[in-house]
C-alpha cells in the first residue's frame with residue numbers, strides 16, 4: 001500500500017452523522033499541522049465542526065472546508081465563544097465529541113475538567129492543566145470519573161509513547177521508582193551541539209532560526225516547560241507533586257528575566273560566560289553538560305543543568321532527541337529507555353490525531 005495518504009476534504013459528507021466530531025482550539029504551529037492531517041485519508045470519518053484561535057472561531061461547514069482556513073479565520077471568523085463551539089459538537093449528532101486543545105492557554109486548560117464532566121472527550125497538547133498546580137490535576141482526575149477520555153500523548157515527548165507505557169506498567173502492578181531524562185527538544189539540541197567551539201548565544205540564535213525554540217527562548221531556557229513535563233509523568237506514576245516542589249534551575253540570568261523580548265534577544269551574549277565556565281570544568285573531567293529532569297524514589301524532583309559522563313545515555317543524544325529513562329520495580333537493573341524526536345509539529349499533530357482515533361475503538 002502506498003505510504004502517501006490520499007488527500008480528502010473535511011467537508012461534511014451529505015449530512016451523514018460522523019463517527020467522531022471534533023473542535024480544534026489553536027491554529028498555530030501544531031494546530032496548523034493537524035489541519036493538514038485532517039485533510040488526509042488518515043482522518044477517516046472524523047469531521048471538523050469548529051476551529052478557533054485566541055480571538056476568532058468558525059463553525060460554518062462551508063468555511064471550515066476552505067483551503068486557507070487559518071487565514072480565513074481572522075477575516076471571516078466569529079468572536080471567540082466556547083459555548084457555540086460546544087453547540088456545534090452537540091448539533092453534529094455524533095456519539096463521540098472531541099475537543100482538541102492545541103494551545104498553551106492556561107485559561108483554556110482550566111475548562112478541561114468541566115468539558116470532561118459534560119461528556120466531551122478532550123485531546124490535548126496543552127500541558128497547563130496536568131502540569132500545572134495540584135488542584136487542577138485533582139480536578140482532572142475527578143472529572144475523568146464521569147467516563148470521558150483525556151488524550152494526553154502530545155503533552156510529553158511530542159507523542160513518544162511515554163505516558164501510555166507508564167499506564168501499561170501500572171495496570172500490570174509495576175511502579176515507577178526513578179525517572180531521568182532530557183525532556184526538551186530545544187535544550188537537547190543546544191547541549192548536544194555545545195562543545196565550546198561556538199558561544200552558547202550563537203547556538204541559541206541558530207536554534208531559534210531553525211524553529212527549535214519558542215520565539216522568546218526564555219520559555220525554553222527557564223526550565224519551566226521541562227518542569228511541567230516532569231510533573232505530568234510523576235503524577236501519572238502516582239507521586240502527588242506540587243509545582244512548588246520541583247526545583248528548577250533557570251538558565252536565564254536574573255538580570256535578563258524581567259526585560260522585554262527584544263531587549264533579551266539583544267543581550268544573549270550575557271549567557272555565554274557562565275555556561276563557558278561550566279563547560280570547561282565539565283570537559284576537564286571528560287564530562288558533558290545536559291539539561292536533565294530527575295525524579296527520585298522519595299518524589300524529589302529537579303530540573304537543571306547537570307554534568308554527566310560521556311558514557312551516560314543522555315550524552316549520546318542527537319538533534320532534538322528527547323530521552324526518558326524509567327526505573328521501575330521490574331525494570332530495576334537497567335532502566336526502560338524511550339528516546340526519539342521529542343518536538344516538531346508533524347509528530348505532535350500525529351499524536352493528537354492518534355488520541356482522537358483511539359476513541360473510535
Ligand SMILES: NC(=O)c1ccc[n+]([C@@H]2O[C@H](COP(=O)([O-])OP(=O)(O)OC[C@H]3O[C@@H](n4cnc5c(N)ncnc54)[C@H](OP(=O)(O)O)[C@@H]3O)[C@@H](O)[C@H]2O)c1
Pocket residue numbers: 025026027028029030031052053054055102103104105107108125126127154155158342343344345348
Ligand atoms: N511546537 C511543538 O513542537 C510542540 C510539541 C509538543 C507540544 N507542543 C504544545 O502544543 C501547544 C501548541 O504549540 P504551538 O507551537 O502550536 O503554539 P503556537 O504556534 O503559539 O499556537 C498556539 C495557538 O493557540 C491559540 N490560542 C491561544 N489561546 C487560545 C484560546 N483561548 N482559544 C483558542 N485558541 C487559543 C493561538 O491563537 P492565536 O493564533 O490567535 O495567537 C495559536 O493559534 C503548546 O501547548 C505547546 O507546548 C508543541
